[in-house]
């Protein structure tokens with residue numbers, strides 16, 4: 001039986017990996033400035049993803065027969081944490097490694113596993129998530145993109161929106177309607193793997209408030225998919241998506257999105273020798289919160305290791321984590337506003353400026369705060 005402390009710590013044997021990762025990041029990201037680090041897992045560099053793959057650091061949860069290392073979820077947690085703390089540009093492979101490969105491993109056919117997963121582990125196949133559509137975000141069961149069976153496989157018609165990194169991806173795993181009507185809600189939905197280079201697919205990047213194009217609209221105009229595009233069981237897409245969301249919502253990326261700002265601010269405090277009690281208390285509170293959130297995220301990792309699908313617990317991590325990520329931006333901004341005599345480095349202001357633009361998205365992407373709280377309430381038997 002694990003004690004509460006053991007339940008929320010990375011097992012000691014996994015910690016050696018941390019030093020190896022730090023060494024690599026120290027050299028590979030030596031001149032990478034804080035405002036770019038603040039892009040966190042939205043920052044993209046296919047070359048960097050390939051460098052990680054070259055070290056065998058993609059597919060840590062994937063068995064060796066499919067090109068992974070089979071090391072497991074705790075090493076993956078340690079790697080994710082170090083990459084996020086360093087603000088490494090991981091977007092190109094992030095979704096494929098986090099959820100597409102585990103999804104295909106769990107629900108895919110042997111042929112799909114053999115085709116896609118080794119390429120994910122080599123950073124040769126990047127994936128995006130096609131869930132949201134215009135007018136179907138929180139109300140995901142109302143999606144209207146439809147795939148109709150025909151002799152060659154599936155004919156796809158519709159569109160997706162806010163698809164993170166679609167313009168850099170080779171494939172999308174999309175939730176689409178394969179039978180029934182929108183009024184059938186969760187019934188009749190399926191997951192398909194869509195090759196984004198097929199005729200009839202148009203990917204149009206959307207500029208965000210900070211001027212970056214990290215997500216896209218994707219249009220499907222009579223796209224012919226082969227029969228083996230279906231992942232898992234036709235009509236079971238809703239349950240499969242919910243299993244996938246536990247991977248999406250529970251990781252350290254829901255805690256560390258603003259950590260580049262915290263590091264930058266603490267460096268300024270050290271250099272300017274600012275150590276008044278109120279500032280020390282704020283630093284202690286923020287660092288203490290990270291420790292608690294990290295423990296929560298780790299406890300969900302433990303459940304994933306045990307083969308569970310902790311959807312409610314993952315929602316708790318994401319809700320608390322994104323609240324912290326957003327509050328951190330506000331609190332450091334308020335600190336700067338109330339210390340007008342401090343000489344603030346330009347890089348700190350650039351980082352704060354970026355995060356002030358982007359912070360609002362943290363509690364939208366991956367499911368909004370209200371939707372998560374609804375899931376938590378249902379899990380607690382309150383609705």
Ligand SMILES: Cc1cc2nc3c(=O)[nH]c(=O)nc-3n(C[C@H](O)[C@H](O)[C@H](O)COP(=O)(O)OP(=O)(O)OC[C@H]3O[C@@H](n4cnc5c(N)ncnc54)[C@H](O)[C@@H]3O)c2cc1C
Nearest residue numbers: 129130131132137138162163164361364365366367368370
């Ligand atoms: C940076 C970013 C990246 C994203 N990446 C992806 C991606 O890769 N793939 C993808 O599929 N989607 C992606 N999304 C889309 C995201 O999942 C949706 O924006 C989100 O689910 C909300 O949907 P919506 O925008 O349609 O808002 P709406 O669903 O219209 O919600 C608007 C507001 O109403 C509230 N609301 C809605 N329904 C209820 C309810 N029943 N009870 C209480 N309140 C409610 C919501 O909480 C929200 O505050 C991304 C979004 C962002 C911001």
